[in-house]
Amino acid sequence: MFDFDSFDHAIDRSWTRFQSRLADHLSAMRNDDILILDWIEETTVDGFTPWVQFLVWDDEYVRSEVSSNAYLAPRHVLSPESEDRLCALGWERPTRLPDEEPDEGSPAFFVDKEQRWADQLAAMTVTTLREVWSVPHPSFLNPEIIGTLEGTDLLGADTPDTSDGARPASSTLDETAAVAPRDPSELRELISRTVDQALGFVPQLDDDGDVVLTLGSQPVFVIAHPDKPLVRLWIPLLHAVAGRTRAAENICDLTKQWPDIRFTLDEDRLNASIDISGNPFVPRHLVDAIDVIGKFLPTVDARFAARFDGSRFADDDSGVESPDAENPDPIDSVDTDDDLPAALLTLLHLDPHGAGVLSAEEVAEVCGHDRDALLDYLRTTSEQEISWRESAEQARADGDSEEADVCDHEARAWAQTHEALRSALRVVALPDPGRPIPHAIKPRQMELFGNPTEPTLFDEATAIELPDHRATGSE
Numbered sequence: 001m002f003d004f005d006s007f008d009h010a011i012d013r014s015w016t017r018f019q020s021r022l023a024d025h026l027s028a029m030r031n032d033d034i035l036i037l038d039w040i041e042e043t044t045v046d047g048f049t050p051w052v053q054f055l056v057w058d059d060e061y062v063r064s065e066v067s068s069n070a071y072l073a074p075r076h077v078l079s080p081e082s083e084d085r086l087c088a089l090g091w092e093r094p095t096r097l098p099d100e101e102p103d104e105g106s107p108a109f110f111v112d113k114e115q116r117w118a119d120q121l122a123a124m125t126v127t128t129l130r131e132v133w134s135v136p137h138p139s140f141l142n143p144e145i146i147g148t149l150e151g152t153d154l155l156g157a158d159t160p161d162t163s164d165g166a167r168p169a170s171s172t173l174d175e176t177a178a179v180a181p182r183d184p185s186e187l188r189e190l191i192s193r194t195v196d197q198a199l200g201f202v203p204q205l206d207d208d209g210d211v212v213l214t215l216g217s218q219p220v221f222v223i224a225h226p227d228k229p230l231v232r233l234w235i236p237l238l239h240a241v242a243g244r245t246r247a248a249e250n251i252c253d254l255t256k257q258w259p260d261i262r263f264t265l266d267e268d269r270l271n272a273s274i275d276i277s278g279n280p281f282v283p284r285h286l287v288d289a290i291d292v293i294g295k296f297l298p299t300v301d302a303r304f305a306a307r308f309d310g311s312r313f314a315d316d317d318s319g320v321e322s323p324d325a326e327n328p329d330p331i332d333s334v335d336t337d338d339d340l341p342a343a344l345l346t347l348l349h350l351d352p353h354g355a356g357v358l359s360a361e362e363v364a365e366v367c368g369h370d371r372d373a374l375l376d377y378l379r380t381t382s383e384q385e386i387s388w389r390e391s392a393e394q395a396r397a398d399g400d401s402e403e404a405d406v407c408d409h410e411a412r413a414w415a416q417t418h419e420a421l422r423s424a425l426r427v428v429a430l431p432d433p434g435r436p437i438p439h440a441i442k443p444r445q446m447e448l449f450g451n452p453t454e455p456t457l458f459d460e461a462t463a464i465e466l467p468d469h470r471a472t473g474s475e
Helices: 004-028 080-089 115-132 184-199 244-257 283-299 302-307 342-350 360-366 371-397 401-429
Strands: 034-039 051-057 061-066 109-114 141-146 211-215 218-224 230-239 262-266 269-277
Touching: 004 115, 034 115, 051 115, 061 115, 080 109, 080 115, 080 371, 109 115, 184 211, 184 218, 184 283, 211 283, 218 283, 230 283, 244 262, 244 401, 269 283, 302 342, 342 360, 342 371, 342 401, 360 401, 371 401
Parallel strands: none
Antiparallel strands: 034 051, 034 141, 051 061, 061 109, 211 218, 218 230, 230 269, 262 269
8 A cells, every 4th residue: 555645745845845935036026027937848839838927016016927718728728616716815817818908907817915925925826836737746847037036946956855764866867868777676766766856856655666656636656567677657547437349449539649658448447558668768768758647647537537437546535556567456546626516527427428318407407406507517618618629620730630530529529518508507597488697797807006007917018028928918
């Protein structure tokens, strides 16, 4: 049985140290200084990965902003629950779109606070990164510092914690250098040092000496094969998968979308893995494999599970046992909240392909005849449909017709679910056919600047030269 407590404790300490450094940095910033915290991942033409950014203005205020759906790539779109969580943390909702006239607010989630509140801003930011964006460790951030503090090492180097007996790395590894390990023990040592160097902390080991990571809420096992020169990243995804024929078809689609990952169906369990050579061992190959897995795991959501008519290991509350490299056993995972509300998750399981098998009355019953909940679900399904259609268009532009077909199928399924929810809303909100649906009240805009023409991070470039359109709001 793998003990996640000590591993989670090490992660918590890393975030605590980063929060303290971030607060100190915000306190030391001067007028017009800028700090941008990007999540390390390749930005594509369909939008950005999550970010948080700060600007000091008027010599005493910090404008802080968090990426909204107007800027995010489809795979990072915020759910209504995530947007509500941002507001609960203290962020104000966007007041306009990027191409609209400037106002006192922002197209992003934002807040203006005096610089003396730097500790609170740092706490809000760290909670946002961890809870809303599921950034696993501060080392996954890419700070961009502009102004008087340029060149500051904001992330710093975490001091290795050896209280649990783990050995610190003895020297820096050359990521591109090939090393021929003498035995599996030395290969495990190289794996541990590579993860330590890449992520900034001494990794937790299981009873066999293999590395176990947690990306978001998902365990990832990095296993040195006991008999072969092989390193395997092994990830349990789903269990209780129903319908092997349909599952096999879905696996073919996944393989086309993620050619670097091998997907296997073991009885009723879906697993993923990436193998890299252990002789010679090249640290960079392992780092690249972890990066691929890190990009794939956010797609393993409720819709993913519904496609296979299965359940995610990340939604279970059992202990996690390390698998054998050659014969991985079924494992459970740690607790996590469902990505979608229970009612919407139920609809996805009852009609995973969006075939319209449920009546409007049945959908309304599943949603508890709750009008506000139905409106939230309509927004979620609409965002999902738009995201999948944009992905399909991008795939066609790239000449990948097979991926485009897969994305079109997902878009149609979400569109059908959206229509089912609209029918249910009529049942709930319009028992009398002549009764109109009330309009939502427009949220109040915060009056944060005395001068409406005061430039913000998202306005057209002024005397402040900003790095890219994440900060300017331009296309």
